Amino acid sequence: MNTDNCFLIIPASGIGKRMNEIMPKQYLKLDNGKSIIDQCLKTLLSIDRITACVVAVAAEDDQFKLSSYFNHPKILSIVTGGKERHLSVFNALNSLSNIANNNDWILVHDAVRPCILSEDIENLIDQVFDHPVGGILATRIIDTVKQISSQKELSTIDRKTLYHAQTPQMFRFGILNEALKKSIEFDNIITDESEAIENLGHSIKIVKGSKSNIKITQTDDLKLANYYLK
Template identity: 65%
Template sequence: MNKDKYFLIVPASGVGIRMGSSVPKQYLKLENGLTIIDQSLKTLLEINLISGFIVSLSRTDSFFKSSSFFNHSKLLEAVEGGKERFNSVLNALNSLNKYAQPNDWVLVHDSVRPCTKKSDIEKLIREVSNDSVGGILATRAIDTVKEKNATGPISTIDRKKLYMAQTPQMFRFGILKEAIESSIKLDNKITDESEAIEKLGHSVKIIDGSSSNIKITSKDDIDLANYFLKKL
């Protein structure tokens, strides 16, 4: 019987400058009445295997205390976020030290991906839980992808090899912590957890996700999220 524990980390210290709102985008309301972060947390915490979660917040965050998950029984801690996403994740991992063993699992999920399907998360856990490292949800690239170099010529990249990374991303606690610490030490500007894992020399499993699992970056994305949530 697998006795590994599962934990959730949600980096949520962004201020959403590109959204042009006085409220950080993770706290904007969806049509169902939930904020974006609360909808994201609601889906993840429907997974009974997850025994606890940590959120990374901006030092000036005054919104999370109004969240319906502020007093949730599975909230272990709210920690201060860092300058970059990976700093926020590491701060949460450091806090998780007192709860997790090296072989336990950590799912890292964007606070602004409210349309993740519970079935996709369950599939990620099911197909990765016997792996020694971990894996991510991702979708295949469907558009033709072009690459432009400094001198101007454009080339077409074989899209059969390309995937669009999503979250949650699920890795062993010890390996993930080592990977992010290594990237920071080497000043690698990683954009997600899987990149840190790859730079440490490990392979990452890719589990097919859904195109509805969008990351909200603009006002148009909120309209799209409301549409998808009605279909879930």
């Protein structure tokens, strides 16, 4: 029987400048009364196979202590995040270094994807659990995609090869830790964990996600999230 643990990391130290709000966007309230991050935690912490959770918040954060999940038994620690997402994840990994084995699983989920479905998380774990590296939730791009060159010339990209990457993203602790160390060492700015893994030359598994698993970055996204949650 495979006994590898699944640990959850929530990087939540962003300030969400594009929302034009005083409060970081992960703490904005949804129509159901929950904050965006609390809605994420409600779904993720209900997954039995997730052993424990680490939340990374900004040094000056005074909001997460008001979360209804602040004292949840699965929340192992709250760490200080970095200026970039991958630095927050790396700090969270460090807090697990005395607990997690290299083969244990790390699931990283954006604090501003409140519409994640339990069945998608379960399916990701099922599909990736025996993989040597890990995988991500993603959806195929169905729109025609255009690219503008530096000479302002327009071209069409073959959408058959393109995906929208989502979270959670699920990787072995040892491989993810090594990948993020390399990113920091070479001062690479990466947008998600899979990019760091790819930079090491590893292949990852794509698991079908749901279109409703949106990332809230602008005001209209909040309206759409409320629609999906209803």
